[in-house]
Amino acid sequence: MNVTTPPKKLTDKDFASDQEIRWCPGCGDYGVLKALQRTLPELGVPREKLVFVSGIGCSSRFPYYMATYGFHTIHGRAPAIATGIKLANRDLDVWVISGDGDGLSIGGNHLLHALRRNVDLNILLFNNEIYGLTKGQASPTSRPGTRSPSTPGGSVDYPISAARFALGAGAHFVARSVDTLQPHLMEMFRRAHAHRGTSFVEIFQNCLVYNDGVFAHFTDREVADDAQIRVKHGEPLLFGAAQDRGLRLKPGSLELEVVKVGEGGVGVGDVLVHDETSPVLAMMLASLTPPAFPVALGVLYCNPGACYEDALAAQAGPKAADGPKANLNALLRRGATWTVQEGGRIADA
Amino acid sequence: MVSAIAAKAEVIAAPRREVESVVVRFAGDSGDGIQLTGSQFTMSTALVGNDLATFPDFPAEIRAPVGTTFGVSAFQINFGARRIMTPGDAPDLLIALNPAALKVNLDAVKAGGTIVIDTGTCTARNLRKAGFAGNPLEDGTLAPFKVTGIDVSRHTEEALTRFGLSQKDMLRCKNMWALGLVYWMYGRSRQATVDWLNRKFAKRPEIAEANIAALNAGHAFGETAEMGGGLSGFTVRPAALDAGLYRTVSGSEALAWGLVAGAQLAGLKMVFSSYPITPASSILHTLAPLRDYGVTTFQAEDEIAAVCSAIGASYAGALGVTSSSGPGIALKTEAIGLAIGTELPLVVVDSQRAGPSTGMPTKTEQSDLHQAVFGRNADSPVAVIAARSPSDCFEVAIEAVRLATKYMTPVILLTDGFVANAAEPWRIPDVDTLPSMPVFFATELEGFRPTRRDPETQAREWVLPGTPGMEHRIGGLERDFDTGNISYDPANHQKMTDLRIGKIAGIARDIPAQAVEAGNPGGRLAVVGWGSTFGPISRAVDNLRGAGLDVSHIHLRYIWPLPANLGDLLAGFEHVLVPEMNAGQLITLLRSRYLIDAEGLNKVSGQPFKISEIEAAVRARLEA
Ligand SMILES: Cc1ncc(C[n+]2csc(CCOP(=O)(O)OP(=O)(O)O)c2C)c(N)n1
Ligand code: SF4
Numbered sequence: 024m025n026v027t028t029p030p031k032k033l034t035d036k037d038f039a040s041d042q043e044i045r046w047c048p049g050c051g052d053y054g055v056l057k058a059l060q061r062t063l064p065e066l067g068v069p070r071e072k073l074v075f076v077s078g079i080g081c082s083s084r085f086p087y088y089m090a091t092y093g094f095h096t097i098h099g100r101a102p103a104i105a106t107g108i109k110l111a112n113r114d115l116d117v118w119v120i121s122g123d124g125d126g127l128s129i130g131g132n133h134l135l136h137a138l139r140r141n142v143d144l145n146i147l148l149f150n151n152e153i154y155g156l157t158k159g160q161a162s163p164t165s166r167p168g169t170r171s172p173s174t175p176g177g178s179v180d181y182p183i184s185a186a187r188f189a190l191g192a193g194a195h196f197v198a199r200s201v202d203t204l205q206p207h208l209m210e211m212f213r214r215a216h217a218h219r220g221t222s223f224v225e226i227f228q229n230c231l232v233y234n235d236g237v238f239a240h241f242t243d244r245e246v247a248d249d250a251q252i253r254v255k256h257g258e259p260l261l262f263g264a265a266q267d268r269g270l271r272l273k274p275g276s277l278e279l280e281v282v283k284v285g286e287g288g289v290g291v292g293d294v295l296v297h298d299e300t301s302p303v304l305a306m307m308l309a310s311l312t313p314p315a316f317p318v319a320l321g322v323l324y325c326n327p328g329a330c331y332e333d334a335l336a337a338q339a340g341p342k343a344a345d346g347p348k349a350n351l352n353a354l355l356r357r358g359a360t361w362t363v364q365e366g367g368r369i370a371d372a
Numbered sequence: 373m374v375s376a377i378a379a380k381a382e383v384i385a386a387p388r389r390e391v392e393s394v395v396v397r398f399a400g401d402s403g404d405g406i407q408l409t410g411s412q413f414t415m416s417t418a419l420v421g422n423d424l425a426t427f428p429d430f431p432a433e434i435r436a437p438v439g440t441t442f443g444v445s446a447f448q449i450n451f452g453a454r455r456i457m458t459p460g461d462a463p464d465l466l467i468a469l470n471p472a473a474l475k476v477n478l479d480a481v482k483a484g485g486t487i488v489i490d491t492g493t494c495t496a497r498n499l500r501k502a503g504f505a506g507n508p509l510e511d512g513t514l515a516p517f518k519v520t521g522i523d524v525s526r527h528t529e530e531a532l533t534r535f536g537l538s539q540k541d542m543l544r545c546k547n548m549w550a551l552g553l554v555y556w557m558y559g560r561s562r563q564a565t566v567d568w569l570n571r572k573f574a575k576r577p578e579i580a581e582a583n584i585a586a587l588n589a590g591h592a593f594g595e596t597a598e599m600g601g602g603l604s605g606f607t608v609r610p611a612a613l614d615a616g617l618y619r620t621v622s623g624s625e626a627l628a629w630g631l632v633a634g635a636q637l638a639g640l641k642m643v644f645s646s647y648p649i650t651p652a653s654s655i656l657h658t659l660a661p662l663r664d665y666g667v668t669t670f671q672a673e674d675e676i677a678a679v680c681s682a683i684g685a686s687y688a689g690a691l692g693v694t695s696s697s698g699p700g701i702a703l704k705t706e707a708i709g710l711a712i713g714t715e716l717p718l719v720v721v722d723s724q725r726a727g728p729s730t731g732m733p734t735k736t737e738q739s740d741l742h743q744a745v746f747g748r749n750a751d752s753p754v755a756v757i758a759a760r761s762p763s764d765c766f767e768v769a770i771e772a773v774r775l776a777t778k779y780m781t782p783v784i785l786l787t788d789g790f791v792a793n794a795a796e797p798w799r800i801p802d803v804d805t806l807p808s809m810p811v812f813f814a815t816e817l818e819g820f821r822p823t824r825r826d827p828e829t830q831a832r833e834w835v836l837p838g839t840p841g842m843e844h845r846i847g848g849l850e851r852d853f854d855t856g857n858i859s860y861d862p863a864n865h866q867k868m869t870d871l872r873i874g875k876i877a878g879i880a881r882d883i884p885a886q887a888v889e890a891g892n893p894g895g896r897l898a899v900v901g902w903g904s905t906f907g908p909i910s911r912a913v914d915n916l917r918g919a920g921l922d923v924s925h926i927h928l929r930y931i932w933p934l935p936a937n938l939g940d941l942l943a944g945f946e947h948v949l950v951p952e953m954n955a956g957q958l959i960t961l962l963r964s965r966y967l968i969d970a971e972g973l974n975k976v977s978g979q980p981f982k983i984s985e986i987e988a989a990v991r992a993r994l995e996a
Contacts, residue, residue: 040845042845042857042858069840070840070843071837071838071839071840071841071842071843072837072838074688074837076684079848086845086847087845087847087858089845090843091843092837092838092843092844092845093843093844093845093846093847094684094687094714094845094846094847095845095846095847095848095849096680096683096710096847096848097680097706097707097709097710097848100676100677100680100707103672103673103676103677103680103681103684104680104681104683104684104687105684106670106677106681106684107643107645107670107680107681107682107683107684107685107686107687107688107692108684108685108687108688108837109684109688110643110645110668110670110681110684110685110690111641111643111668111684111685111686111687111688111689111690111692112688112689112690112837112838114838115688115837115838132673132674132677133673133676133677133680135673136672136673136677335668338663339663339664348636348664348665348666349664349665351629351632351633351636351665351803352802352803352804354629354662354665355619355629355800355801355803356617356619356800358619359415359418359419359564359619359620360617360618360619360800361418361419361421361617361618361619362615362616362617362618363421363610363613363614363615363616363618363799364615365615366615369419369420369421369610
């Protein structure tokens with residue numbers, strides 16, 4: 024992202040609009056809003072350069088609460104609209120807000136293509152594993168057996184993993200966090216913003232009305248240390264309250280296993296070191312699920328490549344779309360033309 | 373060098389017969405290069421100063437099995453020394469490069485017309501494949517026509533022996549042999565085509581030379597061979613066109629260039645987003661190389677993303693344009709509603725094609741009028757305008773940009789497969805003399821609200837994201853008239869609905885009064901058309917008026933809102949006849965709007981109207 028120096032130091036309050044927030048009290052969305060409003064002043068982007076674009080859903084109300092430019096669009100299409108904004112003006116700092124239904128069901132195709140094109144967008148996907156705004160139907164991330172008004176007998180379809188979807192679509196940046204982890208969320212936003220190209224951040228978000236506690240098995244304070252692993256580039260993949268458990272490749276296979284440092288001759292040196300540029304490791308980390316494994320949080324993958332608008336601009340050459348316009352009259356006169364003179368005589372041109 | 377033939381006037385032995393206008397149709401397999409042949413003939417026709425109109429008619433299949441009737445591709449051109457309004461009802465000359473082409477096009481040929489058939493392809497097997505029971509050259513099937521059988525295949529091969537090409541490659545030049553023959557018939561110079569071949573095959577000069585040799589051989593054959601039938605030389609004098617610089621232009625080209633001109637006149641960059649579909653794709657192809665003209669093209673993942681990215685571009689201060697055909701426009705529906713709700717400019721081009729669902733992709737129809745005017749959830753009006761001819765697309769595209777930016781609204785621009793593909797001579801406008809229509813972005817910080825509007829047009833101010841102090845939120849939820857915040861207030865929704873309807877209705881004050889194309893502004897019968905029926909209606913009305921009938925022609929560019937004077941104008945006629953290539957869509961609008969007893973003339977065959985069909989319908993009403 025382009026960073027311009029703002030005239031005065033802003034605070035989180037400067038990024039809050041005057042609109043009354045309409046989420047259910049206690050909704051996980053509040054935490055994400057707060058974390059972003061606290062991160063933005065650090066990024067140094069003037070408010071007028073920020074555009075929040077969302078689809079439809081509880082989470083997609085987000086732009087109304089930001090004192091920036093905001094566009095609340097239609098269900099699932101925010102990545103396409105955001106792409107158009109970038110095609111028109113590369114200088115804007117564009118954030119896309121989406122839910123699991125919005126981004127992975129009706130808008131799955133647009134998310135896929137934004138990711139593969141690597142448009143310079145920050146996409147935040149609020150995953151609450153349920154349709155909140157339409158009152159609690161199962162979503163494409165709901166776990167099998169989820170009981171909801173549309174699946175009274177429990178859902179029977181297999182869920183999609185947002186992070187694995189993003190990696191499969193060719194995303195260059197994939198990170199994960201949780202609505203309640205303020206400092207961690209802020210760090211993910213900083214990283215996402217620093218990455219030029221599409222940055223995809225999946226946020227596990229609690230919907231206390233329709234899906235309360237679906238992430239409790241790895242987010243509750245009592246279990247968090249053992250059920251989460253915070254990955255950091257260049258650091259060993261350790262977790263647990265005492266940081267004494269780690270991930271390594273199971274000998275003779277292409278699978279991760281959990282090992283205890285200090286037991287059975289395992290030293291810290293045997294534990295895998297996180298390499299955020301490795302797509303294979305990213306996919307393995309994104310696939311870990313409790314109870315056998317901890318849930319991986321942090322920047323799973325970051326491997327920058329040319330972003331779409333930049334590549335397009337480079338191809339356009341010096342006379343880019345923003346430059347002075349070529350002469351249309353000359354274009355219209357290119358190729359075979361002829362002149363009809365007064366009286367109808369023809370002269371080849 | 374074969375390619376160095378002079379462009380001097382052709383020497384001909386026999387005297388040429390002078391004719392006022394001619395209709396020629398080239399037909400063959402989709403692999404025979406019929407469309408290229410047609411466009412070359414079009415160029416040479418334009419260069420001698422004839423007026424002309426063309427009608428490319430090709431199958432949806434890229435390469436249907438050789439020799440089948442569904443693989444037949446045809447190109448019709450009408451050219452003459454007078455104004456030409458249509459590609460012509462019935463060909464005077466049919467060049468059929470195989471039996472299937474003969475079979476498919478036979479019914480179209482004028483009684484007494486001339487048919488040239490490549491006898492080299494008339495094997496028993498090919499005749500059977502084309503659906504002939506016997507040999508039409510012998511069994512009397514072709515009795516109503518003047519028929520010349522020429523073994524075009526063999527003549528082409530003989531002309532090309534010295535090039536060492538495979539038989540397949542030699543036969544690929546057959547179309548040029550036929551073109552050479554037709555050039556001889558109408559006394560045309562081959563030079564422009566020779567130049568074109570040399571350019572096209574610059575990297576493979578042997579192919580260029582083979583094609584030129586075939587062209588020359590066909591031409592020489594005409595000059596020297598004793599041929600019966602109607603194969604003699606003709607002269608068609610230049611038409612009396614207005615003085616100026618001309619080129620030929622297809623509807624797609626004119627539309628694409630009109631959009632560029634519109635964006636430039638408005639002082640905007642254009643983002644054109646589209647998903648491939650016949651017959652709309654050629655607009656994308658024309659615009660894609662025009663980066664230096666302020667155009668960014670975007671091939672989206674589907675039509676929804678195409679319209680959404682165009683809306684995003686408009687939101688960010690560019691002119692967002694999207695283009696598709698009926699099925700794709702259907703997918704864009706929800707997003708057009710978003711552009712209406714958020715009051716953003718958007719141009720949506722619909723190149724209509726035949727039938728519901730996939731229908732007949734390469735055939736023409738005007739059946740998306742209701743989709744354009746009404747096809748959205750809720751009360752959601754947009755402006756709808758239509759182009760009548762290939763060159764008209766240029767002006768209509770500029771008008772679409774003007775209305776979209778002035779009224780901050782989506783504008784749907786209707787063309788159709790016929791207008792998109794057809795070509796005609798075009799007096800090239802001087803873009804520098806066109807009136808500019810600059811767009812103003814909001815700048816007044818004092819009292820800024822995202823709902824601030826122009827008191828006259830009711831258009832919301834266009835605010836450029838990036839403008840300090842004007843940060844605001846918009847969206848598809850109903851907004852408060854004053855503050856722009858989300859509102860569920862009943863009275864406010866009524867007010868906003870009225871505002872949206874009134875804003876579009878108000879455009880009627882900003883468009884020209886409906887003029888009468890031909891005839892009196894009142895009388896016995898008005899033929900009311902829109903879009904690509906312009907050609908056949910004007911020619912039919914001219915003919916009928918020439919025969920002394922009291923007929924007028926009214927042709928609509930503005931479909932929604934309708935011109936303010938239209939009701940009064942139509943009320944001045946005893947009969948109102950509305951020909952449309954649909955089951956009756958404009959007529960429903962006219963009848964409900966003006967409570968008049970208009971009658972429809974409807975054709976949904978995938979083919980344009982013939983002049984004679986319109987003449988007959990008018991006569992039936994006036995002579996009854
Ligand atoms: C075209 C269309 N279809 C359906 C809807 C109804 N709808 C609104 S939000 C939503 C699902 C929202 O779920 P999710 O994206 O997970 O967001 P959440 O509300 O949970 O934050 C649906 C189906 C709509 N607004 N538009
Ligand atoms: S329904 Fe769920 S997701 Fe929506 S606001 Fe309430 S708690 Fe949040």
